[in-house]
Amino acid sequence: MGEYDILIVGAGPAGSAAAIQIANRNPDLARRTLLIEKAVFPRPKLCGGGVTTHADALLAKLRVQLDVPSFPIHAIKFMFEDLRFTVRIPNVFRVVRREEFDAQLAQHARARGVELREGEALVDLEREDAGVNVRTTLGTYHAQVVIGADGANSVVRTKLGLARWDRIARLIEILTPADATRAPEFVEHTAVFDFTPVTRGAQGYYWDFPSFKQGVPMMNRGLGDTRVHPYFPRASLKPIFEEMLAQREVELDDAHLQGHPERWFDASAKHSAPRVLLAGDAAGAEPLFGEGISHALDFGMRAADEALRALARGDFSFTDYERRVAWSALGRRLQFKRALAHIAYGDRGRWFYRLGWQVLRAMFGK
Numbered sequence: 001m002g003e004y005d006i007l008i009v010g011a012g013p014a015g016s017a018a019a020i021q022i023a024n025r026n027p028d029l030a031r032r033t034l035l036i037e038k039a040v041f042p043r044p045k046l047c048g049g050g051v052t053t054h055a056d057a058l059l060a061k062l063r064v065q066l067d068v069p070s071f072p073i074h075a076i077k078f079m080f081e082d083l084r085f086t087v088r089i090p091n092v093f094r095v096v097r098r099e100e101f102d103a104q105l106a107q108h109a110r111a112r113g114v115e116l117r118e119g120e121a122l123v124d125l126e127r128e129d130a131g132v133n134v135r136t137t138l139g140t141y142h143a144q145v146v147i148g149a150d151g152a153n154s155v156v157r158t159k160l161g162l163a164r165w166d167r168i169a170r171l172i173e174i175l176t177p178a179d180a181t182r183a184p185e186f187v188e189h190t191a192v193f194d195f196t197p198v199t200r201g202a203q204g205y206y207w208d209f210p211s212f213k214q215g216v217p218m219m220n221r222g223l224g225d226t227r228v229h230p231y232f233p234r235a236s237l238k239p240i241f242e243e244m245l246a247q248r249e250v251e252l253d254d255a256h257l258q259g260h261p262e263r264w265f266d267a268s269a270k271h272s273a274p275r276v277l278l279a280g281d282a283a284g285a286e287p288l289f290g291e292g293i294s295h296a297l298d299f300g301m302r303a304a305d306e307a308l309r310a311l312a313r314g315d316f317s318f319t320d321y322e323r324r325v326a327w328s329a330l331g332r333r334l335q336f337k338r339a340l341a342h343i344a345y346g347d348r349g350r351w352f353y354r355l356g357w358q359v360l361r362a363m364f365g366k
């Protein structure tokens with residue numbers, strides 16, 4: 001049985017950020033930290049790939065420079081039915097391919113001394129007074145602390161008995177070929193957020209993100225249904241997506257349609273148990289725009305600090321984790337966006353959205 005101080009489950013942005021933070025703070029401890037990842041890099045990850053300036057600031061804090069191709073966005077076009085306005089902010093975010101981004105981030109963790117085992121999935125964990133016994137598809141380990149950074153379908157969360165159906169958003173996505181010399185989104189470096197789906201019962205928006213996949217221009221198109229009002233009727237996403245695509249003269253190719261859940265953050269929920277912390281999507285992301293990469297990085301760094309504090313003090317109860325997260329800048333940002341999502345996706349009638357639109361356009365638009 002392998003013996004580690006910290007075992008991190010999942011090498012997405014949250015898990016890799018946690019590993020890098022541990023290595024930066026305590027290089028010796030990095031050698032006693034194991035990062036296991038179910039997939040083998042470069043692994044596919046369904047995502048719009050929008051990396052915000054906030055995410056870049058967190059990467060800088062981790063002293064990580066990722067040399068991956070990205071497409072800079074300088075304008076966001078907000079749409080609602082026939083209404084539209086554009087907000088111009090140079091480099092407001094950039095669009096990456098997650099398979100490249102995540103693979104490089106995980107390599108940074110490895111380069112700083114953390115052992116990274118790919119193709120190894122957590123199967124079970126058992127907490128005891130002296131640590132956590134972890135069973136994976138390839139072996140068994142004992143660790144002082146486990147950080148569950150294994151995404152929205154977190155096995156760690158399920159094993160702790162903390163899974164909740166009513167905090168799960170649904171997202172679908174497709175990549176379609178694009179002409180980068182003519183499509184305005186490419187020429188003008190513009191991302192589109194279309195909120196028309198709220199009138200069809202979806203609690204979210206449709207997006208168009210210009211991107212390149214292996215040098216080939218592709219439009220990343222998707223639709224999210226946050227379900228921040230879990231008891232409202234569930235919208236049927238596929239017909240809404242088809243309608244949004246048809247408005248852009250794109251036909252839905254079923255074979256390439258993919259979906260993935262996202263968990264939204266609830267400050268009143270548990271994200272820990274003695275000796276186990278959750279981070280990133282396993283804990284929760286923001287439901288307003290579904291921007292999860294920066295929050296996952298932030299969450300991972302905070303979980304790492306929490307684990308280091310526990311090891312230093314010999315207190316692994318983590319009774320304060322939820323409160324500390326809730327009151328941190330991360331927690332306040334997540335809660336603020338959740339409150340806005342509650343208002344924005346509340347089935348309020350067309351007049352509400354059209355009026356709100358005029359106000360927002362007057363404040364921010366051109």
Ligand SMILES: Cc1cc2nc3c(=O)[nH]c(=O)nc-3n(C[C@H](O)[C@H](O)[C@H](O)COP(=O)(O)OP(=O)(O)OC[C@H]3O[C@@H](n4cnc5c(N)ncnc54)[C@H](O)[C@@H]3O)c2cc1C
Pocket residue numbers: 009010011012013014015036037038039045046047048049050051052120121122123149150151152154155171172173222260261262279280281282285290291292293294296
């Ligand atoms: C369609 C879609 C579009 C999105 N677009 C954006 C966007 O444009 N910008 C943005 O900021 N966010 C976006 N997000 C959200 C973002 O993708 C997530 O918030 C982010 O990936 C969370 O990072 P994470 O590290 O917590 O989890 P993940 O990135 O999901 O990583 C979890 C890792 O854990 C591994 N794993 C899972 N189970 C196990 C196991 N049992 N054992 C070991 N390893 C395991 C997985 O293989 C994975 O590598 C989008 C999400 C979706 C679904």
